[in-house]
Amino acid sequence: MARDILLLLFVVPMLSQMPFSSLALTQDFCVANLLLSDTPAGYPCKPQVLVTANDFHYRGLATAGPIVAPFNASLASAFSKQFPALNGLGIGATRVDVRPGGVVPLHTHPEGSELLFVVEGTLSAGFISAETNTVYMKTVTKGELFVYPQGLLHFQYNVGSTTAVVFSAYSSANPGLQVVDWALFKSSLPSAVVEKVTFLDLAEIRRLKALFGGSG
Template sequence: MTATPIILCGILALIFSVALAADHSPLQDFCVADLKAPVLVNGRACKDPKLAQADDFFFSGFHRAGLTTNPVGSVVTPATVAQIPGLNTLGIAMARVDFAPWGINPPHFHPRATEIFTVLEGTLYVGFVTSNPENLLFSKVLQKGDAFVFPVGLIHFERNIGNGNAVAIASLSSQNPGVVTIANAVFGSKPDISNDILAPAFQVGKNVTNRIKARF
């Protein structure tokens, strides 16, 4: 096989791998999610397009600041297919993230989406960690108008490092990106994960893991 066919095969493999990593492409103009449909599919079932209306593609909520009076000092206002049924099959979503002074959006990841995070107000320290075994931290201080990318499936975080409130917009490459907050998942699972697993995993005593569990 000559070099040109080999290069062509490599390009095609890359294209297909990228395509498989994203939500499926729509096969029609739109597929407004029927949020009450009894049919279970990989995503959301479509309602009759003749019943679609403008409100299926509309969301009002990003103009309001979220309440940040919680232990972490941040709150996320999502706009996914659950809030905008018209996003179904379109492969995008957004969220507004509000931060109190020194508030954090704790380490978490999105199992189905890459995120581009844009600061609207304030100064935020952000970062993500690569997978094992390197576990490299890529971090940056962002000012108003700056953006940072969190690759799909990687743990990332944000922290307001200013004395005033901060606001950011997250754009995500899935209509249903999902979110797994590490501390909640590990210490707040139902039923809970045994201390016989957590204590050696975190290299602490069982009394420590019990105290952490009590907070979740």
């Protein structure tokens, strides 16, 4: 018993000195300290005496982000790495500008659901259920919403003649991103393996690896 008490007296003070980001659940906020490493629970907190109003203001979605080739769409993000005040709050956002003929390819956010809001233009938006492979797809126009459940493959593409501007909100400050095209054709996965698991023609796989910069 005495040994257990001594261990407790030693461990508790040690834990109190560790800058866990989960403290955001028991305090007003936890602005991410990007000088420290990310953890499964988020970034450690920036010392509160160093936090200013500027930490809670972000202009990164005021203009279109860089174009992502070859999709003819641009992406600007507001997650904890770009907007540290979101750390621990369970929210995030993006802005996507999809030019005529542009596409947001099949991708998934493993850690969060997405609520899409169309500001300008017209998109076709959809996702594929995991249990039945049912496709849920809808044309979404200015002022309308579409929701993507967490972890499911989804997509968007411009069906109009003008640039579509979309803002999305997420149920995570770091929802994650995996793009199917990048996973298959921008990675080092050998072409012979891609051919075997996708049934695609080897010549087409090599063309796509050359397009996306993959190897193997």
